[in-house]
Amino acid sequence: MSHVKCMIGPSILNSDLSNLYNESQNLLDSGADYLHLDVMDGTFVPNLTFGHPVVKCLRNKIPKAFFETHMMVQNPEQWIEPMADANVDQYTFHIEPVNNVPQVIRKIKESGMKVGLAIKPKTPVDVISEYIESADLVLIMTVEPGFGGQKFMQDMMPKVKWLRDNYPTLNIEVDGGVGANTIDDCAKAGANWIVSGTAVINCPDRKQAISTLKSSVQKYLS
Ligand SMILES: O=C(CO)[C@H](O)[C@H](O)COP(=O)(O)O
Numbered sequence: 001m002s003h004v005k006c007m008i009g010p011s012i013l014n015s016d017l018s019n020l021y022n023e024s025q026n027l028l029d030s031g032a033d034y035l036h037l038d039v040m041d042g043t044f045v046p047n048l049t050f051g052h053p054v055v056k057c058l059r060n061k062i063p064k065a066f067f068e069t070h071m072m073v074q075n076p077e078q079w080i081e082p083m084a085d086a087n088v089d090q091y092t093f094h095i096e097p098v099n100n101v102p103q104v105i106r107k108i109k110e111s112g113m114k115v116g117l118a119i120k121p122k123t124p125v126d127v128i129s130e131y132i133e134s135a136d137l138v139l140i141m142t143v144e145p146g147f148g149g150q151k152f153m154q155d156m157m158p159k160v161k162w163l164r165d166n167y168p169t170l171n172i173e174v175d176g177g178v179g180a181n182t183i184d185d186c187a188k189a190g191a192n193w194i195v196s197g198t199a200v201i202n203c204p205d206r207k208q209a210i211s212t213l214k215s216s217v218q219k220y221l222s
Pocket of ligand 1: 011013014036070143144145146147148149175195196198199
């Protein structure tokens with residue numbers, strides 16, 4: 001009997017952002033369990049996307065779905081209140097630029113959102129262990145954050161496996177290059193929250209793409 005649930009969260013990063021509502025609704029109608037919203041500030045990563053004003057507009061049109069914002073930003077503390085005001089469900093931030101991680105975790109919780117802790121490929125997983133008990137999810141990046149469509153880093157799987165071995169009930173998310181060819185590696189290592197961008201967005205049958213990801217994870221969870 002598995003302790004964790006499989007969740008598939010497409011990243012809308014490489015969708016038609018001029019048509020964000022329809023793209024998001026289409027992904028939910030195709031079986032997505034949540035939406036993974038990539039917020040980039042051009043400083044923490046060399047790319048710029050959107051912030052809380054866009055997320056809030058999307059939330060007004062999609063009141064019920066679970067929204068996770070993946071905060072690829074230099075100062076995650078700055079955006080907690082605006083994202084809570086946009087009714088974001090889970091605020092996932094990178095620990096690398098943060099001096100006081102417990103303080104950021106506390107503020108996210110006080111604002112009513114769930115807490116996700118993210119690490120870049122070069123960050124060792126044990127750096128995060130002292131904070132895991134107070135988090136809802138850990139995100140292991142399987143590409144350097146910044147862009148969709150990059151090659152999956154298989155060598156991140158020991159991090160996922162280490163987390164699963166040590167934290168059987170933890171929600172472990174992977175993000176970057178995840179699709180039909182790489183999902184088995186993620187599932188086998190123990191990931192249960194799956195972000196997939198281009199592999200879903202560019203697939204003519206998004207329902208099928210999401211269902212393939214789900215079946216693979218469920219196979220290893222059961
Ligand atoms: O966080 C991200 C990039 O920083 C994206 O969520 C991720 O790369 C998704 O796209 P793809 O599945 O195409 O890699």
